[in-house]
Amino acid sequence: MADRTIAELHLAALPSLVPLVSAAALEGARALGFKEEDAGALGVATEEVFSHLALSGAPGREVVIRILGSRWRAEVEIRFTPEHVDFRPFNLTFRTTPDDDPLLSRTALAIASQVVDRFRISRRAEQILLSLTKERSFPKAAPPPPEPRPEGPVSARAAQPHEFPLAAGLAAARYPAEQWPRAFESPEKVAGMAAAGDLGAVVAADAVGRLAGALFWLPAGARMAGLFGPFLFQDPPVEGVASLLLDAVVGSLARTGLEGLIARSPTSALPSRAMEPLGTFEVPLADGTARTVEARYRQLDEDPGGVAHVHPSVEAFVRDSFRRLSFGRVVRVVPGSPPSGDGGTAFATEVDRVAGQARLTPLWLGSDAREMLRGLVDALAADSFRRPLAELDLGEPSHAGFAPALLEAGFVPRLILPWAGNGDVLLFQLAAETGRR
Amino acid sequence: MTSFVLDAIVPEFVRQFKAYVPSRPDPELMALYGVSRLHRLNNNENPLGPPAAAQEVLRRFPPPLGAVYPSGDSFYLRRRLGERLGVDPDQILFGNGANETIGLVLKAFCREGDNIVTADRTFAVYEWTARFSGVEVRLVPLRDGRFDVEGMLARIDERTKVVFVCNPNNPTGTYWDRATLLDFLARVDGRTIVVLDEAYAEFVESPDYPEGISLLPEHPNLVVFRTFSKMWGLAGLRIGYLIGERNLVDTVRRTCIVYSVNIVAQEAALAALDDPEHVPATRALVRGEKAYLLSELGAMSLPTASGEGNFVMVELPISDTLAYRKLMREGVMIRAMTDFRFPGWIRVSIGCHDAMEDFVAALRRTLE
Numbered sequence: 127m128a129d130r131t132i133a134e135l136h137l138a139a140l141p142s143l144v145p146l147v148s149a150a151a152l153e154g155a156r157a158l159g160f161k162e163e164d165a166g167a168l169g170v171a172t173e174e175v176f177s178h179l180a181l182s183g184a185p186g187r188e189v190v191i192r193i194l195g196s197r198w199r200a201e202v203e204i205r206f207t208p209e210h211v212d213f214r215p216f217n218l219t220f221r222t223t224p225d226d227d228p229l230l231s232r233t234a235l236a237i238a239s240q241v242v243d244r245f246r247i248s249r250r251a252e253q254i255l256l257s258l259t260k261e262r263s264f265p266k267a268a269p270p271p272p273e274p275r276p277e278g279p280v281s282a283r284a285a286q287p288h289e290f291p292l293a294a295g296l297a298a299a300r301y302p303a304e305q306w307p308r309a310f311e312s313p314e315k316v317a318g319m320a321a322a323g324d325l326g327a328v329v330a331a332d333a334v335g336r337l338a339g340a341l342f343w344l345p346a347g348a349r350m351a352g353l354f355g356p357f358l359f360q361d362p363p364v365e366g367v368a369s370l371l372l373d374a375v376v377g378s379l380a381r382t383g384l385e386g387l388i389a390r391s392p393t394s395a396l397p398s399r400a401m402e403p404l405g406t407f408e409v410p411l412a413d414g415t416a417r418t419v420e421a422r423y424r425q426l427d428e429d430p431g432g433v434a435h436v437h438p439s440v441e442a443f444v445r446d447s448f449r450r451l452s453f454g455r456v457v458r459v460v461p462g463s464p465p466s467g468d469g470g471t472a473f474a475t476e477v478d479r480v481a482g483q484a485r486l487t488p489l490w491l492g493s494d495a496r497e498m499l500r501g502l503v504d505a506l507a508a509d510s511f512r513r514p515l516a517e518l519d520l521g522e523p524s525h526a527g528f529a530p531a532l533l534e535a536g537f538v539p540r541l542i543l544p545w546a547g548n549g550d551v552l553l554f555q556l557a558a559e560t561g562r563r
Numbered sequence: 564m565t566s567f568v569l570d571a572i573v574p575e576f577v578r579q580f581k582a583y584v585p586s587r588p589d590p591e592l593m594a595l596y597g598v599s600r601l602h603r604l605n606n607n608e609n610p611l612g613p614p615a616a617a618q619e620v621l622r623r624f625p626p627p628l629g630a631v632y633p634s635g636d637s638f639y640l641r642r643r644l645g646e647r648l649g650v651d652p653d654q655i656l657f658g659n660g661a662n663e664t665i666g667l668v669l670k671a672f673c674r675e676g677d678n679i680v681t682a683d684r685t686f687a688v689y690e691w692t693a694r695f696s697g698v699e700v701r702l703v704p705l706r707d708g709r710f711d712v713e714g715m716l717a718r719i720d721e722r723t724k725v726v727f728v729c730n731p732n733n734p735t736g737t738y739w740d741r742a743t744l745l746d747f748l749a750r751v752d753g754r755t756i757v758v759l760d761e762a763y764a765e766f767v768e769s770p771d772y773p774e775g776i777s778l779l780p781e782h783p784n785l786v787v788f789r790t791f792s793k794m795w796g797l798a799g800l801r802i803g804y805l806i807g808e809r810n811l812v813d814t815v816r817r818t819c820i821v822y823s824v825n826i827v828a829q830e831a832a833l834a835a836l837d838d839p840e841h842v843p844a845t846r847a848l849v850r851g852e853k854a855y856l857l858s859e860l861g862a863m864s865l866p867t868a869s870g871e872g873n874f875v876m877v878e879l880p881i882s883d884t885l886a887y888r889k890l891m892r893e894g895v896m897i898r899a900m901t902d903f904r905f906p907g908w909i910r911v912s913i914g915c916h917d918a919m920e921d922f923v924a925a926l927r928r929t930l931e
Binding site for chain 2 (some may be wrong): 269331372373377380381382383399400401402424425426427428429431451452453454455456
């Protein structure tokens with residue numbers, strides 16, 4: 127990703143510095159070309175988070191704030207090390223006071239998460255990273271006219287800059303909304319994402335550039351890319367185009383360091399045996415309903431084998447998945463009982479309003495894991511995230527102990543994402559009946 | 564604790580590079596995949612092992628010599644090889660496998676802003692070594708499965724320092740015949756170094772295959788790579804070499820840290836050269852087992868690509884990385900070819916007959 131750093135601040139988490147931090151975020155977004163409303167939202171979210179740190183999260187601690195972005199997105203990264211190993215203040219539901227004053231009923235982090243498009247908390251050792259991302263608003267465009275049928279041989283190649291918005295528009299016009307990123311409605315946004323290296327595509331075209339199809343990818347974490355498509359632009363489609371596109375994407379992403387490609391909601395054109403099925407989960411649709419999709423996976427490297435740390439409560443699911451997928455893994459069973467007398471459970475929450483999805487990952491396990499999860503599930507449901515996902519990194523022994531609390535809160539294991547974390551990631555999703563509470 | 568920001572001192576081209584992850588040792592892999600034996604058909608090793616004379620060297624190596632530095636420039640081995648090939652020993656430079664000589668050539672001739680030219684689907688180490696050295700890599704698509712003469716020439720410019728040609732090509736087994744190679748060298752016309760990687764040359768039996776060494780007198784910009792890892796069965800000892808015009812090799816030698824080739828490797832390679840039976844025996848085995856394998860794969864209606872060398876490529880109806888895992892569960896290790904930019908293909912090394920039979924049976928079960 128070709129993000130540009132606009133500013134980096136090293137300062138103490140003090141209430142008196144809140145206006146400075148808020149202004150930096152606001153002006154940083156403006157410097158990236160954001161209009162007032164979008165820039166203001168990022169300023170407000172940053173103000174909420176920094177106030178939270180100054181008052182309760184890490185008062186007085188050194189904080190590093192980086193403002194970065196590109197033509198289509200602005201991000202504020204906030205890094206710091208809490209004074210004590212207590213990650214509770216970073217639960218989305220954390221309150222500084224237990225009173226029920228309506229003005230205090232929403233927490234600072236919840237407010238921040240609601241005014242940006244993507245809110246992420248992660249932890250590396252003792253350090254916390256809070257990330258606030260606002261996408262720039264672009265006008266939606268009318269669908270492009272149908273693409274003329276290619277003549278002569280068609281070959282797959284990397285999309286030219288001008289072909290990104292065209293192919294995205296054709297895809298959005300021809301396929302259900304859950305099969306393409308919502309950015310596809312805005313040609314300027316697509317162009318910005320492509321220019322920043324945040325969106326990749328191959329197209330199948332004839333000698334004069336008439337498009338027969340396209341396949342897109344977006345980064346999905348540090349080691350995976352998410353595939354969208356294959357999108358075919360004629361009826362009937364030009365024969366063999368989907369395979370051409372997939373081979374071209376795999377060939378171009380080989381030797382790039384990515385471990386694999388995942389298609390969460392592929393089109394029916396995806397060649398059935400080209401990507402292996404991992405399992406199913408629900409994706410939210412724009413109309414508030416959900417659709418079951420089968421995630422498909424394509425590994426790019428020979429699998430090196432590894433170790434999976436699992437709690438007994440999910441051992442059978444994990445072993446069965448590894449056997450079905452032919453993954454060579456040593457399964458280490460970790461009881462993972464929470465430390466007695468420690469009430470400090472914390473989950474990082476990533477809220478993606480563009481995709482309509484929320485995702486929980488463990489930060490710290492305490493004896494209050496079940497209560498904490500129930501509170502988080504209720505808060506997310508109140509914010510319209512009824513089928514949140516939760517991920518346990520099987521490469522992290524400390525994650526194993528969260529499984530019982532997740533199961534008790536109504537989450538069920540859905541599938542394994544190979545190498546999506548330090549090791550494989552076990553994906554849970556809140557069951558439908560629980561989500562309707 | 565000292566403050567240290569590692570990223571601040573790491574060059575961008577190193578930061579961006581993904582380290583190669585070698586496969587785990589066999590016992591680890593067998594435990595991971597739950598198998599009691601493993602056929603290694605992934606690295607194009609010689610199933611017959613080293614020549615008998617080299618095996619004798621390994622058996623009789625005096626342990627006290629483990630404390631003594633080897634010849635720093637493989638003195639006796641260069642002298643013997645020079646006699647055998649009809650070249651001055653100073654035209655030969657040994658490395659810790661031919662892979663080391665790739666790095667030596669790049670270090671000798673390339674600096675930031677320079678580029679190399681090679682094919683997109685060939686041995687990956689040229690590309691990797693250049694990238695993590697900060698050298699631009701210009702990849703030319705294969706044409707009909709072969710290195711593309713016109714495409715390669717079109718990408719050469721004044722900053723091109725090295726052109727790598729894998730002949731025969733790993734993994735397609737295709738090669739440039741003598742006329743094609745001479746035409747290419749004539750049109751390069753001394754503008755850049757041309758490396759001819761002949762790692763699999765000893766397997767080639769076609770009469771029109773050009774041994775690069777014979778062209779050195781007329782082409783002082785030509786460098787030939789050879790290895791003891793394939794035909795000679797000494798992959799575990801890591802020994803390979805380059806041959807070129809004397810001044811060119813002297814230049815490359817300046818970038819070489821001596822003693823990188825160990826004493827056992829030098830002694831074993833020296834003995835290997837004098838074994839008259841090893842090459843014919845290996846060729847016969849490869850010829851016979853390749854024919855068997857191609858026949859079986861044909862019976863399964865699987866497309867194959869097979870030229871010179873001790874390997875065959877097979878196109879599968881499932882992803883190659885999935886096939887790798889499924890075959891590992893069957894105790895057979897092949898090479899998934901996505902990393903060679905052949906998605907959906909695997910490469911199988913030619914092994915002894917029992918290994919070939921086991922592979923065929925495992926592949927049938929995998930594709931059921």
